[in-house]
Amino acid sequence: MLKTSQKKPEKLIDENDVRLDGRKLNEVRPVKIEVGVLGNADGSAYIEQGKNKILAAVYGPKEVHPKHLALPDRAVLRCRYHMAPFSVEERKSPAPSRRELELSKVIRESLEPSIFTEYYPRTSIDLFIEVLQADGGTRCAGITVASVALADAGIPMRDLVSACAAGKVEGRIVLDLTDVEDKAGEADMPLAYMPNANAITLLQMDGMLTSEEFEQVVNLALDGCKQVGQIQKEALRAKYVVAKEAEAEKEEAEEGEE
Amino acid sequence: MSSIMASRVRQKRIAQLISHGKRLDGRGLTDYREVQVEAGLIERAEGSARVRLGKTEVLVGVKFEMGEPFPDVPNEGVLTVNAELVPLASPTFEPGPPDENSIELARVVDRGVRESKAIALEELCIEPGKKTFIVFVDVYVLNHDGNLIDASCLAALAALFNYEVKEGEVKIKPGYKPLPLRNYPVAVTFAKINDKLVVDPWLEEEQVMDARLTMTVEKDGKICAIQKGGYGYFTAEQVFEASKIARQKAEEQRKLVVKE
Numbered sequence: 001m002l003k004t005s006q007k008k009p010e011k012l013i014d015e016n017d018v019r020l021d022g023r024k025l026n027e028v029r030p031v032k033i034e035v036g037v038l039g040n041a042d043g044s045a046y047i048e049q050g051k052n053k054i055l056a057a058v059y060g061p062k063e064v065h066p067k068h069l070a071l072p073d074r075a076v077l078r079c080r081y082h083m084a085p086f087s088v089e090e091r092k093s094p095a096p097s098r099r100e101l102e103l104s105k106v107i108r109e110s111l112e113p114s115i116f117t118e119y120y121p122r123t124s125i126d127l128f129i130e131v132l133q134a135d136g137g138t139r140c141a142g143i144t145v146a147s148v149a150l151a152d153a154g155i156p157m158r159d160l161v162s163a164c165a166a167g168k169v170e171g172r173i174v175l176d177l178t179d180v181e182d183k184a185g186e187a188d189m190p191l192a193y194m195p196n197a198n199a200i201t202l203l204q205m206d207g208m209l210t211s212e213e214f215e216q217v218v219n220l221a222l223d224g225c226k227q228v229g230q231i232q233k234e235a236l237r238a239k240y241v242v243a244k245e246a247e248a249e250k251e252e253a254e255e256g257e258e
Numbered sequence: 259m260s261s262i263m264a265s266r267v268r269q270k271r272i273a274q275l276i277s278h279g280k281r282l283d284g285r286g287l288t289d290y291r292e293v294q295v296e297a298g299l300i301e302r303a304e305g306s307a308r309v310r311l312g313k314t315e316v317l318v319g320v321k322f323e324m325g326e327p328f329p330d331v332p333n334e335g336v337l338t339v340n341a342e343l344v345p346l347a348s349p350t351f352e353p354g355p356p357d358e359n360s361i362e363l364a365r366v367v368d369r370g371v372r373e374s375k376a377i378a379l380e381e382l383c384i385e386p387g388k389k390t391f392i393v394f395v396d397v398y399v400l401n402h403d404g405n406l407i408d409a410s411c412l413a414a415l416a417a418l419f420n421y422e423v424k425e426g427e428v429k430i431k432p433g434y435k436p437l438p439l440r441n442y443p444v445a446v447t448f449a450k451i452n453d454k455l456v457v458d459p460w461l462e463e464e465q466v467m468d469a470r471l472t473m474t475v476e477k478d479g480k481i482c483a484i485q486k487g488g489y490g491y492f493t494a495e496q497v498f499e500a501s502k503i504a505r506q507k508a509e510e511q512r513k514l515v516v517k518e
Contacts, residue, residue, distance in 0.1 A: 112489045113489055189484065199493065200494060205481065206482070209480060211479070218494055218497060
């Protein structure tokens with residue numbers, strides 16, 4: 001059983017700059033991404049980032065319903081970020097909250113710049129993010145896993161979008177805040193990034209930062225995004241490169257038989 | 259009738275001018291439109307203010323109620339920000355439950371006030387876990403001509419700044435004093451058009467922009483909230499540039515409300 005938020009510990013960072021979960025200040029939680037985990041979806045992926053467990057599924061490009069939402073020159077991207085009632089300490093009502101509606105909007109806006117929506121006019125690409133377990137930084141992990149799911153769906157993209165938060169906890173600039181660190185800390189800044197375009201596609205912040213701290217936090221978050229980006233690529237390679245090699249081996253074997 | 263969308267020719271003109279450092283309405287890239295702040299228009303509300311930002315017009319009312327604190331923070335009062343994009347403000351606004359735009363607007367205003375700790379919420383609690391004041395900040399957009407966020411944040415600040423608890427309206431605990439504001443958050447919004455940042459975009463510029471960035475700055479020049487919107491992106495350099503301009507602009511705007 002996880003009891004993450006029962007009591008706020010006295011110190012979140014010890015004298016050796018080690019955080020509660022044993023990480024260094026500039027360290028991302030362990031990230032594990034699996035590609036193509038759902039049968040029905042056109043593309044899907046699953047991420048574990050620390051205690052966060054999130055599924056993403058992509059349907060489309062497909063016909064738009066209701067029809068009047070269709071755009072003549074590009075696909076519409078629709079996004080739903082949703083948390084399971086059991087994903088947090090105290091049961092969350094399954095009805096979409098204002099927070100979830102806002103996050104659905106900013107996540108959509110963070111991913112749309114990466115997609116060649118103009119290739120699929122009059123269609124929709126529907127993206128569903130389900131948070132199964134939450135421990136801080138779910139919008140970032142959601143974006144990360146959604147971008148992989150979009151790639152898995154074979155949708156042409158300019159770049160993968162990687163996301164990671166940085167912030168300030170007990171006066172220190174830290175990367176990838178957990179729920180406890182976010183709640184007790186002084187600032188949290190989720191950021192999403194497309195490395196090849198040098199483009200920040202999501203930027204939010206709450207807390208208090210001086211201008212120097214602000215620049216440090218942005219740079220640290222960018223660094224986190226780059227680390228996450230590597231793991232995204234590896235996850236995609238693990239599925240597609242392995243699949244391709246298996247196919248090649250099979251062909252070779254068949255040729256040998258002849 | 260005013261048209262909903264600027265024509266293509268006009269959109270192109272707006273974007274072209276901006277790449278030459280000019281704007282269609284004659285402003286510089288970091289100039290605000292004319293700002294008017296009027297406080298105390300609604301006598302029934304504990305605090306109220308109307309802000310005019312060019313033709314954009316926002317009315318904010320602050321109401322006080324008694325209620326229960328949230329179970330996870332039993333010693334604190336409650337702050338609730340809500341925004342209504344009422345249909346009389348724009349042909350694009352529809353009646354009905356709040357859509358994602360009004361929710362985003364409310365949450366950006368909320369973040370500025372909350373994160374700057376402008377209201378001493380812990381002083382609002384009367385009986386821990388049982389009884390507290392709830393502050394309702396209701397943002398009412400009356401005319402939409404772009405940059406609702408800055409207008410709403412400024413109006414919310416003005417309404418809170420000029421608020422007073424009247425006798426008879428709310429029962430006040432003996433010896434309890436109306437809250438002074440501890441901080442004055444001001445939002446500064448940028449639009450990115452043709453890879454340039456412009457401050458305080460009006461409606462037609464919002465139709466042309468690639469992306470939007472709001473930085474809320476508190477009284478000591480620290481940044482207390484950020485929100486990026488729109489389908490485009492920003493580079494890190496643009497974000498840093500925006501934070502510098504925002505600090506300077508916020509101070510100018512703050513003076514319109516906070517006269518000390």
